[in-house]
Amino acid sequence: xxxxxxxxxxxxxxxxxxxxxxxxxxxxxxxxxxxxxxxxxxxxxxxxxxxxxxxxxxxxxxxxxxxxxxxxxxxxxxxxxxxxxxxxxxxxxxxxxxxxxxxxxxxxxxxxxxxxxxxxxxxxxxxxxxxxxxxxxxxxxxxxxxxxxxxxxxxxxxx
Numbered sequence: 001x002x003x004x005x006x007x008x009x010x011x012x013x014x015x016x017x018x019x020x021x022x023x024x025x026x027x028x029x030x031x032x033x034x035x036x037x038x039x040x041x042x043x044x045x046x047x048x049x050x051x052x053x054x055x056x057x058x059x060x061x062x063x064x065x066x067x068x069x070x071x072x073x074x075x076x077x078x079x080x081x082x083x084x085x086x087x088x089x090x091x092x093x094x095x096x097x098x099x100x101x102x103x104x105x106x107x108x109x110x111x112x113x114x115x116x117x118x119x120x121x122x123x124x125x126x127x128x129x130x131x132x133x134x135x136x137x138x139x140x141x142x143x144x145x146x147x148x149x150x151x152x153x154x155x156x157x158x159x
Contacts, residue, residue, distance in 0.1 A: 036060045037113065045112055047083035056096040057083075061107035063114050073135040077106040077154065080121065080128040084112070087144040088127045095129070095150055104154050131157040 029041035032052035037060065041049050051057045061069075061078065069076055079095065081088040099106035111118055111126060121130070122137075129150070130140040141153050 037110075038062060045083070048110060048113055051083045056092045057081075057108060059096075059106060059108050061109055063117065066107070066109060066117075070132060070135045073133075075131075075133045075157075075159070077104055077157070078121075078130050078132065079106050079108045080111055080117075080123050080126055080130065081108060082112045082126045083110065085126045087125075091127045091144055091150075094147055095127075098147060098150055099154060102151070102154050102158060104158050106154075129153065133157075 029049055029052055033039055033041040033044055033049070036052065036058070037044060037048075041052070044052075066078065077099070079092075081092060096106070096108075106129075109117065109121075111123060117123070125142060127144070128140055128142045131138045131153070138157065139153070141149065
């Protein structure tokens with residue numbers, strides 16, 4: 001009987017520990033989701049939740065801010081990506097630090113979360129880096145490209 005109580009206590013302790021760890025993880029994800037996407041993590045796709053703590057995906061622009069920036073004719077670089085895109089997985093860790101090093105505020109737009117912007121922004125594939133000026137697209141780079149090509153593109157338009 002004592003062994004049964006010990007085993008049951010151990011099992012209960014494991015479940016309590018798992019619950020506490022999951023709660024702590026969810027709380028952290030919710031804070032990041034709120035900060036980046038203005039929603040709870042449960043409203044995001046699992047692929048997006050996986051990227052919430054990735055330092056290369058911390059400059060997210062939401063549709064309302066994107067639309068307002070275009071309306072205000074602000075010049076901006078926008079990097080369209082999908083969190084589960086294999087080409088984005090190669091490009092983002094190279095491009096995000098490059099943009100920072102060059103002093104470029106490159107906004108990141110998650111097309112998995114905001115699907116209607118595929119058509120609205122005329123995106124055919126990811127990754128796509130677009131430069132906007134005076135509310136209109138000026139130029140874009142599509143697909144997986146070299147660091148040199150991205151450097152040239154960013155330097156050409158950064159002003």
